[in-house]
Amino acid sequence: MKPLRIVIAPELRDLAGPAVNWIWRQCLAAIGYPWQEVGIEDPCDIAYVVNRSQAAHAKIGIVATPARWRDPARYRLSSITAGEAPLFMRFIGETCNAPLVRTENGGWWLPRDVIFDLFWWVTGQEEQHWPKDIHSFYTAPRFWLKQRILEQAPASAIIASLAMLLKHAGLGDPLPRWPQGKRAAAAITHDVDYPEVVRWLEPLRIISRQHWHGVNPAWEVLSGQRDYWTFSQWMAFEEHYGVRSAFYFVARQGSLLEYAFGTPDPFYNIAAPQFRALFRRLIEGGWEVGMHASYMAYASHERFAAEKQRLEHAAGAPVFGNRHHYWHVSPVQPEETLQLHAKIGLLYDTSLTHDHHLGWRRGINAPFYPYAPHAQREIGTLQLPVAWMDAQLAQRSDLTQQQREAIVCDLVDRAAVQQGLFVANVHDYVFDEVLYPGWLATLRAALERIVARGDFWVATPITIARHWSDRYQQLLTLSSGLWEGR
Ligand SMILES: [Zn+2]
Numbered sequence: 001m002k003p004l005r006i007v008i009a010p011e012l013r014d015l016a017g018p019a020v021n022w023i024w025r026q027c028l029a030a031i032g033y034p035w036q037e038v039g040i041e042d043p044c045d046i047a048y049v050v051n052r053s054q055a056a057h058a059k060i061g062i063v064a065t066p067a068r069w070r071d072p073a074r075y076r077l078s079s080i081t082a083g084e085a086p087l088f089m090r091f092i093g094e095t096c097n098a099p100l101v102r103t104e105n106g107g108w109w110l111p112r113d114v115i116f117d118l119f120w121w122v123t124g125q126e127e128q129h130w131p132k133d134i135h136s137f138y139t140a141p142r143f144w145l146k147q148r149i150l151e152q153a154p155a156s157a158i159i160a161s162l163a164m165l166l167k168h169a170g171l172g173d174p175l176p177r178w179p180q181g182k183r184a185a186a187a188i189t190h191d192v193d194y195p196e197v198v199r200w201l202e203p204l205r206i207i208s209r210q211h212w213h214g215v216n217p218a219w220e221v222l223s224g225q226r227d228y229w230t231f232s233q234w235m236a237f238e239e240h241y242g243v244r245s246a247f248y249f250v251a252r253q254g255s256l257l258e259y260a261f262g263t264p265d266p267f268y269n270i271a272a273p274q275f276r277a278l279f280r281r282l283i284e285g286g287w288e289v290g291m292h293a294s295y296m297a298y299a300s301h302e303r304f305a306a307e308k309q310r311l312e313h314a315a316g317a318p319v320f321g322n323r324h325h326y327w328h329v330s331p332v333q334p335e336e337t338l339q340l341h342a343k344i345g346l347l348y349d350t351s352l353t354h355d356h357h358l359g360w361r362r363g364i365n366a367p368f369y370p371y372a373p374h375a376q377r378e379i380g381t382l383q384l385p386v387a388w389m390d391a392q393l394a395q396r397s398d399l400t401q402q403q404r405e406a407i408v409c410d411l412v413d414r415a416a417v418q419q420g421l422f423v424a425n426v427h428d429y430v431f432d433e434v435l436y437p438g439w440l441a442t443l444r445a446a447l448e449r450i451v452a453r454g455d456f457w458v459a460t461p462i463t464i465a466r467h468w469s470d471r472y473q474q475l476l477t478l479s480s481g482l483w484e485g486r
Contacts, residue, residue, distance in 0.1 A: 003036040003479055004028070004171055005044040009054070009064045016069040018376040021482040022117040024048070025378070028482075029472050030366040031163040032174030045171055049351040056075070061103070065113040066176050072125050076453020085355050100165070101197065108169065114158050121155035121363035123371055124334070127354075134262075136331030137355040140214060150359025151411060156366060156418040169480045175475065177366075178467070182457035184415050185464050186422040186450050187384070188245035188443070189350065191292055191323060193266050194429040197221055197228050198256070217434050230431035231278055235285060235430070237440075241447050246461045247282060247428065248292035248323045249275070251307040251314070265294045265325065270314045278314040288460040290321040295328050298337040305344045320462050323425070327351050338370045341381035348465035351422060353386040358393065358411070360385045365420030365466040382465050387411045388446075389425040394439045401438045405445035412449045416456065421464065422446075440483075 006028075012020050024450040028035050038044050047058035055061025068075060109326055121128070130138040144150065163174070163360055180184050203218035210217075220226035231247075249372060267273025268275070279289050291311050297304040312319050322341065329337035341349045352370075353361050362385060370379045388445055393404040408424075415422040424446055430439035450456045459467075 001034055001175065001478055003034040003044060003173070004166070004481065005038045005042065006035050007038055007040050007042070007047040007049060007054075008056065008482070009049045009066075010040060011050050011066050012048075012064055012069055015066055019072075019119060019371065019373075020048075020064075020069065020115070022371050022378050023115060023122065024482050026122065026368045027115070027118060027159055028161065029475050030159050030177070030368070031166065032177060032471075032475070033166065033171065034175075034475045034478035035482055036479065045166075045169065048115060049300055052103070052111075053108060055103070055107070056105065059107045059171075060110070060165060061107065062110045062115060063113050065116060068113060068116045072120060072123070075120060075125060076129055079087050079099050088427065108165065110165075114162070118155055118158050121158075122368060123373065124352075124362055125411045127361070132331060135326050135328060135355065137327070140354065140357050145357060150354070150357055150361060150363065150375035151407075151414065153360045153363055153365045153414060153418055153420065156360070156420050159364070160368065160418050175471065177471075178457045180457055183455040184419055184422065185459065186412070186415070186456045187424075187459060187461045187464055188243060188447070189290075189386075189423060189425050189461060190234065190245060190247045190428050191425060192247050192268075192428040193292075193325070193327065194427070195229055195231070196268050198267065199224065201256075204335075210435075214435075217432075218256065221309050226432070226435075228429040228432070230424065230428065231282070233431050234428070235282075235287070241451055241458075243447065243458050244286045244288070246288035246290045246321060248290045248321075249279075249311060250294055250325055251310040252294035252297070252303075263295050270311060276314055276316075279317070283315065283317055286460075288318065288321065288462050289315045289319065290323065290461070291319045293322055293324045293328075293351075295325050298324060298329050298340065301340055301343060304340055305477045308317070308344055308346075321465065322346050322349045322351070323350040324349075327355055333373075335370060335372050335379070338379050338381065338383065339372050339375070342379050346381045347469065348382040348384050348461060350384040350386055350425075350461060352383055353389065353425075355389075356392065358388045358407070360387060365415050365418060365422070367421060367465065369472070383460055383470055384421060384423055384465060386423045386425055387415065390427055390430055390442065394430075394436070394440060401441060404438065408442055408446045409449045412446055412453070412456075416453060422450070423461070424455070428461050 017383050043057045045059045046065050047055035049055050049062045050064050103109050127138050132138055203222045206214040206218040249270050250266045251270055252265055253269045282289055297307055308319055367382050367384050370383050372379050412422050426443045430436040
């Protein structure tokens with residue numbers, strides 16, 4: 001494969017060189033082109049430059065705006081009120097459908113800095129300013145939700161537009177994104193929070209949730225006829241679709257007392273014989289056993305590493321992937337936690353999601369290596385963006401079951417259009433349709449859409465992460481320039 005030749009504005013080098021290079025690497029790797037960085041006077045395929053005259057030798061010129069790169073956090077949209085939502089939608093529209101100008105030499109000039117826009121999305125510049133609750137969950141402004149902005153994956157829309165432009169400019173076919181000639185990828189994941197019921201407590205929870213409908217199942221739980229150990233059912237359900245998922249287990253055992261005082265870790269013990277046997281069974285059947293980092297794991301490198309080690313010991317196999325319980329990463333700077341992932345040797349993490357809002361938190365549905373802003377470096381642990389968690393729809397009483405299923409199928413279709421990844425998170429304990437009506441049905445709808453489309457590569461997250469990591473290395477080997485330390 002011939003690398004595409006790219007020029008980066010010298011004006012950006014001192015200002016934001018590592019950040020600019022990083023977002024270009026993620027963008028070109030997502031599309032599938034290797035690169036060769038060339039000088040400003042050289043002929044090139046892409047010129048990311050401050051003014052149009054500098055792009056005279058380029059097939060594609062894209063304007064770079066040093067003012068934005070100087071202080072990315074200044075570009076805020078949360079100050080826009082609901083009344084100004086159309087203004088915001090125009091911003092999204094301009095970003096994704098930026099007008100192209102034909103140049104005198106037959107090339108193209110893009111007068112909007114979509115590369116900054118991409119950086120702004122993928123590094124979460126806007127969310128930093130949103131209100132947070134006690135679990136450090138962000139609350140998006142109302143119009144974000146109304147316009148279903150995160151469900152549109154605006155960053156992936158930018159990447160898709162650039163991919164089209166590059167192809168149109170005659171740069172040839174990129175490296176395919178996914179194996180087996182598939183257009184998109186999907187992974188099913190389960191946070192294992194509550195596999196063993198607390199028999200005296202659970203009936204009360206059931207009745208408080210389901211009122212008189214819950215009397216019968218509550219009695220069945222109390223008398224031991226009904227439990228939440230549904231792994232066999234999950235495995236049979238997934239086998240029916242020819243799918244294998246990942247189950248994420250918490251290595252640290254919590255307690256009711258801790259729960260009451262604000263550390264909501266699950267109560268099970270992964271070292272118990274039933275869990276050891278389960279891990280063997282899952283792994284032998286092709287399922288993935290991953291880590292569900294405890295609520296406070298992010299706060300200590302040692303604690304986090306010890307949890308990984310404990311799970312590896314119990315599972316008798318290395319652990320490569322993680323999701324934080326309650327999506328609980330550093331509330332001050334999520335990227336600090338993402339750096340920890342690399343330090344403890346995780347190949348991937350899949351925790352960057354809003355608890356309450358479905359859709360892609362950073363606007364991107366392709367895997368990416370995140371950016372550490374203080375260290376000004378790429379983080380070596382891949383991030384697999386999550387599209388949807390069960391509770392985000394199941395707990396919304398304003399929706400019918402049909403609407404919930406339609407929303408999830410829209411996310412599947414969106415991922416397909418953008419050649420991205422669809423990751424679903426459905427908790428272990430919601431398999432029971434009596435206790436959690438509609439929860440499993442929504443996943444079933446998503447899986448049926450995925451299977452019916454036929455253009456998805458469905459695999460465990462670790463298989464997807466390995467594929468993306470190998471593909472990235474392959475592109476890096478063919479590339480030169482756009483690296484750190486500039
Ligand atoms: Zn959890």
